[in-house]
Structures are given as C-alpha cells and as structure tokens.
Amino acid sequence: MTPAEWQIVAFTAGMAVLSTALILVPGVTLAWCLARLRWRGKSLVETVVALPLVLPPVVTGLVLLKLFGRRGPLGHWLYSEFHLDIVFTWRAVALALAVMSFPLLVRTARAAIEEVNPTLEQMARTLGAGEWRVFFTITLPLAKRGLLAGTLLAFARALGEFGATIMVAGNIPGVTTTLSTDIYQLVQLGEDSHAWTLAGISLALAFAALWISERLQARSKI
Amino acid sequence: MTPGIQASFTKRFADGPVIRAENLHASTNGVTVLFGPSGSGKTTMLRCLAGLEQPEAGQIQFDGEVWFDSDSKKIVPARKRNTGFVPQDYALFPHLTVAANIGYGLYGQSATKKKARVSEIVRWLGLDKLETRLPHELSGGQQQRVGLARAVVRRPRLLLLDEPLSALDTPTRQRLRGELRSQLLQLGIPAILVTHDRYEAAALGDQLVVLDQGLMLQTGPVADVINHPTNLAVAAIVGTETVLLGHLTRVSDGLATVNVNGHEFTALAEDLPSGANAVHLCIRAEDVILIQNGGAPASARNRLSATVLALAPEGPMMRIELDCGFPLKALLTRQACDELALKAGASVVALIKAPHIHLIPR
Structure with a gap:
C-alpha cells in the first residue's frame, strides 16, 4: 500500500467516526422522542429523517450543496459569522456521511427503545426517578445492544457513502477523496488493480465493524 | 382532611367504557380490593392513583394533599407521590440484581444507609441469599416478593398492587395469599389491590369495591358485599358464594x-x-x-x-x-x-x- 492509499483509508475511517460521533446524541435523542412521546408533526419529522434512505444520494447531495454553498442560506450564514467554508472541504464529507447515515441510526435506535417495556420506566418513576435517571438507568442499559447496532450500522454506512459525498464535497485528492470516490476514479482511469486494493480494504473495514459489533453484543448479553 | 386516599374522577378510553371513580376511599389501615371482571377498569383506576395516567376530570387527594385536580390543572407527577406500585408481572428491572432492584428507590441516600435499608427489607421478606441474583434467576414467588420489596423500600404512603398473585401457579398463589395479607398489615399503610379472583379478594381484603364497565357498583366490608349484593350485576360478579x-x-x-x-x-x-x-x-x-x-x-x-x-x-x-x-x-x-x-x-x-x-x- 502506498502512503496515498493509507491517507485515503485513514481519512475515510476518520470521517466515518466523526460523522457517527456527531449524530449519536441527536440521533438517540430523536429516536427517544419518536419512541416515547406523542407530539404534533411527529410523522412529518419521521418522513424527513427517512428521506435520505430512499432519495437518490446525489439528490441529497445536491440539496446539501445548495444549502451549504457560500450562497446557500446556511453556508452564507456560516461563512459570514464564522468564516467557515463547508462545500468541497473535509467538513462537507463529514456532513454528507452524517446526513446519509442518520436515518439508519434513528430507526435502529427507535426500535431498540420501543422494545424496552414502558412499565419498567413507569416503575422507576413511581420510585422517585426523574426522566434523566429513568433514561440512563433503565432505558439506555436495556436498549444498549440495539443502540450499539445502530451506531455500527451508521458507521458502516458512512464508510461506503458515495453519491452525496461526491456532490457536496467533490473528489479532491488529499482533501475530500474517500475510499468510494477514489475507487470510482481509479476505475474510470483504468487502474483496476489499485481499485481492487481499495475495494479489499473497504471489505476489511466493513467486516471489522460488523465483527466488532457482533462481539460486543455477545459480551453484553445478560 | 380525610386521611388516606380520596378520589373521584373520570377517565375515558378510545375503545372502552368510561371509568368513573366515585368517592373511592382507602384509609390509613387495611386493604381495599378493587374487584371485577377484566376490562372493568380496575387497573386504570390504580394507574390514575399512581399518576401513571391522568384522568380527564376530577380530583385525587391523599391526606388532604391534592395529587390531581382537573379544575386547577394541578398534577403531581408519579415520582413525587411516593406510592409503592407492584404491577401485574412485577416488572423487575431485568438488568439489575435483586439488591439493586430493591435499592432503586433509595437514590440519593448514602451507601451505608441504602445497604442497611435494603438488608432490612430483604430480611423481612425472607430474600436472604438472593441479593446477587438477576430477576430471571428467581421463581415466580420470589419475584413477587422482590416486587413488593422494591415498592415498599422508600416507605411509601400508599401501596398499589395490580393482581399481585395472578402470575403465580396455583399452589404458590394459595401459599402466598395469607403471607401477603400479613405483610400488608405489618406495613401499616393503606393498600389498594386489584384482583379478579374472589378468593383472593376474600383472603386479602378488608374493604371491597366491585367494579364493572368502569363503574363502582358497590363498596363495603368484604363479607358484606359478597353476601348482600345490592343488585343483580354485583351478585353476578361476586358469584353464588x-x-x-x-x-x-x-x-x-x-x-x-x-x-x-x-x-x-x-x-x-x-x-x-x-x-x-x-x-x-x-x-x-x-x-x-x-x-x-x-x-x-x-x-x-x-x-x-x-x-x-x-x-x-x-x-x-x-x-x-x-x-x-x-x-x-x-x-x-x-x-x-x-x-x-x-x-x-x-x-x-x-x-x-x-x-x-x-x-x-x-
């Protein structure tokens, strides 16, 4: 493996870890709100969150490009307030990965939280526990396997993201190139052997993520 | 001020009868049994008293303290009512040991105090040697006692029990009936117990409230209600006994x-x-x-x-x-x-x- 290939692997894995870390707290919070609360506009939020699952990734990428470009509403604000550029930087990669893997995390986490018997949470309340304590001592430990599975699923999804990334972050070698965009590029250039090396690494990473998940889940079994 | 619980409320369900508690009362000592067929609203009444569900209209008071009042929109949340609740299947925390289940309600107390109180309850209910077990390693009867232990560890002001023996096999149920009554009396706090089993009502109750279709049909001492049903509906529910x-x-x-x-x-x-x-x-x-x-x-x-x-x-x-x-x-x-x-x-x-x-x- 060349140093350039190592850089791409490290960059992609790093971006996947970052994007997963970014969505973890908001994703689990939203999953909890969807699983445990009744509120107006809930089904609308559910639909919007699920959209990246079914929308062509390039469309999601296009929406992000327009929102976060310097002339887009969010991009303009970020640039004028904080002098932050998003599109075609590493930040855009993290953003694209986060948006694309968010629905997987939310859906898995929501199912995990819904599986926790609400009577257990109610008993904790009658025993004087406030909502935070109920969540951290009852809901979270009982849903942890599902939450972990959701996190690893989101991470694995982020590792392989292509469509939204190439739209909003492009394919700038050393800056925004990820495993997927590089494989595409290499095949375009007829450098199949390099493409196969990276494809093998992708496989190894995905395999490792799922294997670790299995191991962790087996160990956490009560 | 009326001591104990005093409640009058209505609670509507999408596909069920309107539940009306009229002057439901359980005073300082003894066991009040809510008795009726399934779907009569017993469990819902219990959950409203615990604050796990809110009635549409009415009032719930305990020792003169307002827990729920639809007029002034006052709701005391479940965690501040200090009731002990034993649900039908006990709902023990499956990831916590027996000792941790029992001690859950003692949050904020020092470890020494907590340990002393837990072992006091453990001794009282004969749960020694089970403290490190997980709920799934317990028999039904042991789970029932852990459920009771967890509910009483904070010295609740009111104890609510939903079909506390129905999850048990018949011999265990018969054995625990007498035990449970003496345990409830030892606590010296008002207890409200839901059952659909008339033997259980007779074994455990002092006062009997007969419910059907969400309505309180008759209230009185257990033997009085069973022997002198005021109308045919009550007679049919309490049976020819x-x-x-x-x-x-x-x-x-x-x-x-x-x-x-x-x-x-x-x-x-x-x-x-x-x-x-x-x-x-x-x-x-x-x-x-x-x-x-x-x-x-x-x-x-x-x-x-x-x-x-x-x-x-x-x-x-x-x-x-x-x-x-x-x-x-x-x-x-x-x-x-x-x-x-x-x-x-x-x-x-x-x-x-x-x-x-x-x-x-x-």
Whole structure:
C-alpha cells in the first residue's frame, strides 16, 4: 500500500467516526422522542429523517450543496459569522456521511427503545426517578445492544457513502477523496488493480465493524 | 382532611367504557380490593392513583394533599407521590440484581444507609441469599416478593398492587395469599389491590369495591358485599358464594372447627397454616342441600336451621336466599323447589358437607 492509499483509508475511517460521533446524541435523542412521546408533526419529522434512505444520494447531495454553498442560506450564514467554508472541504464529507447515515441510526435506535417495556420506566418513576435517571438507568442499559447496532450500522454506512459525498464535497485528492470516490476514479482511469486494493480494504473495514459489533453484543448479553 | 386516599374522577378510553371513580376511599389501615371482571377498569383506576395516567376530570387527594385536580390543572407527577406500585408481572428491572432492584428507590441516600435499608427489607421478606441474583434467576414467588420489596423500600404512603398473585401457579398463589395479607398489615399503610379472583379478594381484603364497565357498583366490608349484593350485576360478579368470617376453634384429625356467630362449622383443615385464627368460610350455593324441617339424620357434618328469605329463578335453577342467623345462598333445580314446596318464610334445614366448605386463612 502506498502512503496515498493509507491517507485515503485513514481519512475515510476518520470521517466515518466523526460523522457517527456527531449524530449519536441527536440521533438517540430523536429516536427517544419518536419512541416515547406523542407530539404534533411527529410523522412529518419521521418522513424527513427517512428521506435520505430512499432519495437518490446525489439528490441529497445536491440539496446539501445548495444549502451549504457560500450562497446557500446556511453556508452564507456560516461563512459570514464564522468564516467557515463547508462545500468541497473535509467538513462537507463529514456532513454528507452524517446526513446519509442518520436515518439508519434513528430507526435502529427507535426500535431498540420501543422494545424496552414502558412499565419498567413507569416503575422507576413511581420510585422517585426523574426522566434523566429513568433514561440512563433503565432505558439506555436495556436498549444498549440495539443502540450499539445502530451506531455500527451508521458507521458502516458512512464508510461506503458515495453519491452525496461526491456532490457536496467533490473528489479532491488529499482533501475530500474517500475510499468510494477514489475507487470510482481509479476505475474510470483504468487502474483496476489499485481499485481492487481499495475495494479489499473497504471489505476489511466493513467486516471489522460488523465483527466488532457482533462481539460486543455477545459480551453484553445478560 | 380525610386521611388516606380520596378520589373521584373520570377517565375515558378510545375503545372502552368510561371509568368513573366515585368517592373511592382507602384509609390509613387495611386493604381495599378493587374487584371485577377484566376490562372493568380496575387497573386504570390504580394507574390514575399512581399518576401513571391522568384522568380527564376530577380530583385525587391523599391526606388532604391534592395529587390531581382537573379544575386547577394541578398534577403531581408519579415520582413525587411516593406510592409503592407492584404491577401485574412485577416488572423487575431485568438488568439489575435483586439488591439493586430493591435499592432503586433509595437514590440519593448514602451507601451505608441504602445497604442497611435494603438488608432490612430483604430480611423481612425472607430474600436472604438472593441479593446477587438477576430477576430471571428467581421463581415466580420470589419475584413477587422482590416486587413488593422494591415498592415498599422508600416507605411509601400508599401501596398499589395490580393482581399481585395472578402470575403465580396455583399452589404458590394459595401459599402466598395469607403471607401477603400479613405483610400488608405489618406495613401499616393503606393498600389498594386489584384482583379478579374472589378468593383472593376474600383472603386479602378488608374493604371491597366491585367494579364493572368502569363503574363502582358497590363498596363495603368484604363479607358484606359478597353476601348482600345490592343488585343483580354485583351478585353476578361476586358469584353464588357465601363468605362468612369465622374463628378457628379447633383442628383435629384433619378437620377444622370454625365458629361463626356462635354456630360451629366443620370443614377440612387442608392448607391451613399453623397459627391461623381468623378464617373466611366460602360456601358455593350449588353445594348447599336443603331438606324439609326435622328431616332424617344425614351424613353431612353441617346442619343449619334456616328460613327462606327469597327465591329468584336463574336459568333452570332457583337461587334461594336463606337466613341461618347469617345469610346463606343455595342453588336448587326448580323441580326440587317444587317438591320441597319452598316459598318465602318457609323453614328448612340446610346441609353442607365438610369438604364443601372452603377455608381461607386471613
């Protein structure tokens, strides 16, 4: 493996870890709100969150490009307030990965939280526990396997993201190139052997993520 | 200020009856049983008292303190009511040990204090040696006791129990009935218990509230309500059973002698715990035999002079209300009634075989 290939692997894995870390707290919070609360506009939020699952990734990428470009509403604000550029930087990669893997995390986490018997949470309340304590001592430990599975699923999804990334972050070698965009590029250039090396690494990473998940889940079994 | 719980509220369900608690009251000592068929709203009433559900309208007070008031929109959340709740399947925290389950309500107390209180409760309920087990490693009866232990560890002001014995197999249930009643009385706090089992109601309750279709049909001491249902609906729910409170005077050769208002009954002494004194006698109406006054000697051990109070047809049968110095119900075929020429005011003799008297220790 060349140093350039190592850089791409490290960059992609790093971006996947970052994007997963970014969505973890908001994703689990939203999953909890969807699983445990009744509120107006809930089904609308559910639909919007699920959209990246079914929308062509390039469309999601296009929406992000327009929102976060310097002339887009969010991009303009970020640039004028904080002098932050998003599109075609590493930040855009993290953003694209986060948006694309968010629905997987939310859906898995929501199912995990819904599986926790609400009577257990109610008993904790009658025993004087406030909502935070109920969540951290009852809901979270009982849903942890599902939450972990959701996190690893989101991470694995982020590792392989292509469509939204190439739209909003492009394919700038050393800056925004990820495993997927590089494989595409290499095949375009007829450098199949390099493409196969990276494809093998992708496989190894995905395999490792799922294997670790299995191991962790087996160990956490009560 | 009325001591104990005082509640009047309505709670509507999308596809069920409107539940109306009218002047539901449970005072400082003793066990109030909410009794009725499934779907009668018992559990919902209990959950409203605990604050796990909110009524649409009405008021719930405890010792004069308002827990719920629809007019002033006051709601005290469940976690601030300090009630002990034992749900139907106990809902023990599956990831916590027995000791951690019991100690859950002691959050914020020092470790020493917590440990002392948990071991006090553990000793009281005989849960020693089980503290490090997880709930799934316990028998049904042990789970029931852990559920009770967890609910009482904070010294709640009110104890709420939803079908506390229904998840258990029959022998365990019968064994735990007497135990549970003495445990509830030892606590010295008002307890409200939901059941659909009339033996459980008779074994555990002091006051009985009969519910049907969300309505409180009748309220009063257990034996009163069962023997004097105020209307047909209550009679149908409590069943054709006579329940008498008596005192055990003698047990010998497997037979128990029980005194009810000066009358001695003979029954089988099976399943009676040693030291039992007060017992409920349950007699099914279909097990009561009537013969003409001064009839021939019979093998039945219990022979009672009775006056017929009333007759009411019940399908092919006749339901007879008798007065033997206490009320007794009998269920006879119409043919038998005709042959005995039974009518209100007639004097008869009621016979009950000893094995047909079911004793429930209190």
